[in-house]
Amino acid sequence: MPTTSxxxxxxxxxxxxxxxxxxxxxxxxRTSGSALLAAYRGSRPEVRPVWFxxxxxxxxxxxxxxxxxxxxxxxxxxxxxxxxxxLQPVRRHGVDAAILxxxxxxxxxLAGIGxxxxxxxxxxVDRPVRSAADVAALPPLDPAALxxxxxxxxxxxxxxGSTPLIGFAGAPFTxxxxxxxxxxxxxxxxxxxxxxxxxxxxxxxxxxVADVTSAFLRAQVLAGASALQLFDSWAGxxxxxxxxxxxxxxxxxxxxxxxxxxxxxxxxxxxTGELLASMRDAGADVMGIDHRVGLDVANARxxxxxxxxxxxxxxxLFAGTKALHAHAADVIRRGSTAPGHVxxxxxxxxxxxxxxxxxxxxxxxxxxx
Amino acid sequence: MPTTSxxxxxxxxxxxxxxxxxxxxxxxxRTSGSALLAAYRGSRPEVRPVWFxxxxxxxxxxxxxxxxxxxxxxxxxxxxxxxxxxLQPVRRHGVDAAILxxxxxxxxxLAGIGxxxxxxxxxxVDRPVRSAADVAALPPLDPAALxxxxxxxxxxxxxxGSTPLIGFAGAPFTxxxxxxxxxxxxxxxxxxxxxxxxxxxxxxxxxxVADVTSAFLRAQVLAGASALQLFDSWAGxxxxxxxxxxxxxxxxxxxxxxxxxxxxxxxxxxxTGELLASMRDAGADVMGIDHRVGLDVANARxxxxxxxxxxxxxxxLFAGTKALHAHAADVIRRGSTAPGHVxxxxxxxxxxxxxxxxxxxxxxxxxxx
Numbered sequence: 001m002p003t004t005s006x007x008x009x010x011x012x013x014x015x016x017x018x019x020x021x022x023x024x025x026x027x028x029x030r031t032s033g034s035a036l037l038a039a040y041r042g043s044r045p046e047v048r049p050v051w052f053x054x055x056x057x058x059x060x061x062x063x064x065x066x067x068x069x070x071x072x073x074x075x076x077x078x079x080x081x082x083x084x085x086x087l088q089p090v091r092r093h094g095v096d097a098a099i100l101x102x103x104x105x106x107x108x109x110l111a112g113i114g115x116x117x118x119x120x121x122x123x124x125v126d127r128p129v130r131s132a133a134d135v136a137a138l139p140p141l142d143p144a145a146l147x148x149x150x151x152x153x154x155x156x157x158x159x160x161g162s163t164p165l166i167g168f169a170g171a172p173f174t175x176x177x178x179x180x181x182x183x184x185x186x187x188x189x190x191x192x193x194x195x196x197x198x199x200x201x202x203x204x205x206x207x208x209v210a211d212v213t214s215a216f217l218r219a220q221v222l223a224g225a226s227a228l229q230l231f232d233s234w235a236g237x238x239x240x241x242x243x244x245x246x247x248x249x250x251x252x253x254x255x256x257x258x259x260x261x262x263x264x265x266x267x268x269x270x271x272t273g274e275l276l277a278s279m280r281d282a283g284a285d286v287m288g289i290d291h292r293v294g295l296d297v298a299n300a301r302x303x304x305x306x307x308x309x310x311x312x313x314x315x316x317l318f319a320g321t322k323a324l325h326a327h328a329a330d331v332i333r334r335g336s337t338a339p340g341h342v343x344x345x346x347x348x349x350x351x352x353x354x355x356x357x358x359x360x361x362x363x364x365x366x367x368x369x
Numbered sequence: 370m371p372t373t374s375x376x377x378x379x380x381x382x383x384x385x386x387x388x389x390x391x392x393x394x395x396x397x398x399r400t401s402g403s404a405l406l407a408a409y410r411g412s413r414p415e416v417r418p419v420w421f422x423x424x425x426x427x428x429x430x431x432x433x434x435x436x437x438x439x440x441x442x443x444x445x446x447x448x449x450x451x452x453x454x455x456l457q458p459v460r461r462h463g464v465d466a467a468i469l470x471x472x473x474x475x476x477x478x479l480a481g482i483g484x485x486x487x488x489x490x491x492x493x494v495d496r497p498v499r500s501a502a503d504v505a506a507l508p509p510l511d512p513a514a515l516x517x518x519x520x521x522x523x524x525x526x527x528x529x530g531s532t533p534l535i536g537f538a539g540a541p542f543t544x545x546x547x548x549x550x551x552x553x554x555x556x557x558x559x560x561x562x563x564x565x566x567x568x569x570x571x572x573x574x575x576x577x578v579a580d581v582t583s584a585f586l587r588a589q590v591l592a593g594a595s596a597l598q599l600f601d602s603w604a605g606x607x608x609x610x611x612x613x614x615x616x617x618x619x620x621x622x623x624x625x626x627x628x629x630x631x632x633x634x635x636x637x638x639x640x641t642g643e644l645l646a647s648m649r650d651a652g653a654d655v656m657g658i659d660h661r662v663g664l665d666v667a668n669a670r671x672x673x674x675x676x677x678x679x680x681x682x683x684x685x686l687f688a689g690t691k692a693l694h695a696h697a698a699d700v701i702r703r704g705s706t707a708p709g710h711v712x713x714x715x716x717x718x719x720x721x722x723x724x725x726x727x728x729x730x731x732x733x734x735x736x737x738x
Contacts, residue, residue: 192682
């Protein structure tokens with residue numbers, strides 16, 4: 001294992017593990033020897049670990065069956081259902097990790113924000129948050145509201161045995177964008193305007209989101225997650241200057257607030273090739289890379305000290321086995337330049353993916369030398 | 370004026386001008402002394418030229434008035450209306466260039482493709498093009514179909530006097546994506562899959578689009594446009610490797626097919642910071658830069674030899690005069706490192722922009738030393 005600071009910060013010291021309950025899978029040793037944890041900590045397990053962002057969800061017929069008649073947020077907040085959905089891709093594909101089935105806006109709902117998932121649109125916020133008064137009126141998150149998340153994470157971790165569960169949360173910029181825009185947005189114009197027109201209100205809003213997000217992540221790890229991933233899905237909309245000034249401090253605060261737990265912290269965004277070092281320096285132990293930047297290039301940009309996750313192009317899932325496996329082999333070859341590599345897609349599983357293609361891809365990755 | 374190859378290729382030699390009709394504004398001298406042409410050719414006019422992508426359109430009440438009751442594509446193909454709409458922002462804002470009012474899918478419609486602009490969605494293609502047979506069935510573009518474009522460009526150029534008209538077209542990847550996906554797409558998965566699953570069909574499709582696009586651009590320049598811009602709006606979805614292998618050759622073919630006309634060729638895409646050199650090397654004389662990459666950084670990436678256009682962040686149009694003008698001054702400062710700089714936004718004018726903000730921005734840019 002390299003002894004660089006980026007990697008050694010990620011390693012679990014005895015004191016870090018002590019911050020977890022004695023029944024935690026990392027503390028009782030169930031997941032600490034897993035391929036996922038080894039790669040996240042910068043070593044090379046015998047079999048290369050692989051999982052897929054959005055592996056639990058619409059691509060699976062068993063998911064569509066159990067979700068039938070239940071709204072997205074309701075499903076996320078029903079522990080038995082969230083547990084079952086989280087386990088489905090592990091059973092079917094044999095992936096090396098589960099990620100808690102949730103939605104990026106779940107912590108907003110738990111804090112009392114009126115937010116719905118509208119079919120064909122995405123998350124829609126009842127009352128957009130745009131002024132200092134709007135931000136001041138945001139409710140604090142009652143820790144008791146996290147009970148269904150804690151329960152789902154604990155039950156999932158118990159059912160997973162030696163397979164690690166990854167905790168999931170949206171980063172402050174991406175979540176704040178839903179609050180400011182009122183829903184999904186291609187350019188995030190109002191959110192980015194707010195940063196410049198009223199920096200104080202922006203920072204107050206991002207701080208509120210950072211509080212909610214870190215409480216949401218912390219609950220998942222304490223309940224049984226052995227790693228966590230912070231999704232800043234829309235950070236690629238930002239220039240490096242805006243990211244560094246207006247966003248990185250809030251993401252850093254989230255990552256710092258879970259640092260004592262000693263679990264690897266993965267940080268991911270789409271189209272963030274120019275932001276990788278800044279995102280890592282916010283306190284990530286592992287960087288998720290989208291399909292646009294080769295892992296060898298990403299590794300060089302990060303100074304060769306940071307384990308990577310990614311970055312099979314989801315478009316190749318539709319290009320036939322030959323092209324997909326050639327591409328996956330290339331990703332693995334480039335990923336081997338990094339101090340650790342967890343294979344994943346460059347973005348979430350598209351809803352119309354043939355699940356058999358994913359299962360075969362897992363077999364292919366596991367069979368690679 | 371620098372004497373680098375990139376810049377000198379853009380300069381209008383006598384033989385290049387000879388390729389234009391004698392009544393062309395560049396040949397009779399009307400636009401050749403304009404600030405726009407000077408900056409595109411790598412020199413520094415006294416007043417910095419500025420125009421805005423999508424300056425003609427929904428942000429203007431006079432546009433909404435003349436468009437009322439007329440479909441988007443119908444408006445583009447009605448020369449008197451297209452001319453009026455193209456002139457409106459020049460009259461109102463005093464910008465230094467007009468860009469022909471059109472839509473990216475107009476040349477597809479002119480070639481006989483069934484394509485509609487659906488309100489709230491965007492362009493929708495009646496029958497997506499996905500197989501070798503689909504591509505083989507694509508009709509050639511009848512040059513006679515370009516008559517309304519030629520007429521609008523000629524009338525606009527005549528009305529503009531010494532203000533240059535810029536010709537407009539979508540690049541092969543962006544247009545092919547509409548054909549393959551059947552409409553707008555966030556990730557262009559089917560298009561990008563086609564490149565890898567059936568490269569021959571992809572190249573045949575992109576070649577067809579390149580033919581149509583270059584004929585469309587050529588008609589605009591011959592009729593009176595003094596410059597042209599190729600929009601590869603979605604190229605930022607591609608890795609550099611995919612861009613170079615599957616897209617750059619087709620964009621290069623388009624740009625080569627108008628090279629003999631001697632007008633500056635601007636090439637622009639969104640989120641294309643990693644592709645800038647490849648896009649320039651496809652044959653562009655000027656690179657359009659989106660808001661994500663500072664012009665000083667872009668200039669360094671391009672070796673300091675290529676005039677730039679951009680890159681005021683459209684989000685700042687909503688951030689108040691003080692923040693907007695401070696940002697514009699910063700853009701101008703960074704742009705002054707390049708051999709030539711035409712001020713523009715980093716993307717199109719958002720539909721809900723206050724037009725007075727744009728008018729004031731033009732005044733501010735013209736007043737900058």
